[in-house]
Amino acid sequence: MLQQNHFALFGLKPAFEIDTARLDQAYRKLQAEVHPDRYATATAQEKLQSLAWATRINEAYQTLKNPLLRARYLLQLHGFEIHEGANTAMPAEFLMQQMEWREAIEDARHTRNLNTLVALNRELEHEMEALKHALGTALDVRGDYASAAEMVCKLRFLEKVRDEIELALEDLEQ
Numbered sequence: 001m002l003q004q005n006h007f008a009l010f011g012l013k014p015a016f017e018i019d020t021a022r023l024d025q026a027y028r029k030l031q032a033e034v035h036p037d038r039y040a041t042a043t044a045q046e047k048l049q050s051l052a053w054a055t056r057i058n059e060a061y062q063t064l065k066n067p068l069l070r071a072r073y074l075l076q077l078h079g080f081e082i083h084e085g086a087n088t089a090m091p092a093e094f095l096m097q098q099m100e101w102r103e104a105i106e107d108a109r110h111t112r113n114l115n116t117l118v119a120l121n122r123e124l125e126h127e128m129e130a131l132k133h134a135l136g137t138a139l140d141v142r143g144d145y146a147s148a149a150e151m152v153c154k155l156r157f158l159e160k161v162r163d164e165i166e167l168a169l170e171d172l173e174q
Contacts, residue, residue, distance in 0.1 A: 006060035006073060016071055016139040018064065027061045067132050068159065071139065071152050080145045082152055094154060101161050109168045117172065121165045128158050 007014040010026040032038075034053040039046055063069045072082055101120060108116035131151055138148040 005077060006064050009057065009060050010064065012064070014074060014077060016067070016074060016136040018070070020065065023061070023064055027057065030057045067135075068152065068155050071135055071148065071155070074139055075145055075149055075152065078145050080149050082149050090154065090157070094157075098157060098161060102164065105161075105164050105168055109171065112172055114169070114172050117165055117169050121162065121169070124158060124162050124165065128155065128162070131155050131158065 005014065007018075009030070010023055012018055012023060012026070031054065034050050034057065036047065036050055036054065039050040042050070063073050075082060101124065104116065104120055107113075108120070131154060135148055135151045135155065138144045138151060
């Protein structure tokens with residue numbers, strides 16, 4: 001079990017589009033099987049093994065539950081490593097959109113315009129969903145891992161902008 005890839009661990013086909021309810025169900029089943037309470041009277045070695053399994057199951061679940069982490073993992077399974085910190089080469093149009101969003105966030109923060117931040121958040125969520133759909137198509141339908149790798153980097157950029165919006169919203173709510 002410890003050597004299986006994340007998808008096999010939960011009985012899922014390696015794909016970006018997964019049945020999250022099935023993932024949740026398989027996770028709960030596996031966790032129940034290896035929960036430390038079941039090994040309370042076990043040997044020290046068995047307790048360590050239980051802990052290793054529980055840790056492995058948690059890490060795999062967190063990876064597959066999150067679309068960005070799941071996409072990165074799929075790319076890794078296909079031999080594509082993404083070094084987001086080093087990979088900042090993005091299309092100019094995409095970078096311009098980033099700058100516009102960030103300027104709008106700062107303006108809304110300074111003017112304490114909650115409506116603008118909420119609208120920006122909605123717009124960004126829409127963009128992220130469209131990108132996730134395209135990412136699923138690139139990974140699951142076309143097997144275009146190079147394009148998928150670029151989309152993963154874009155999605156990470158969008159998550160950072162969303163985080164900025166959420167921080168600005170939190171600041172205004174205080």
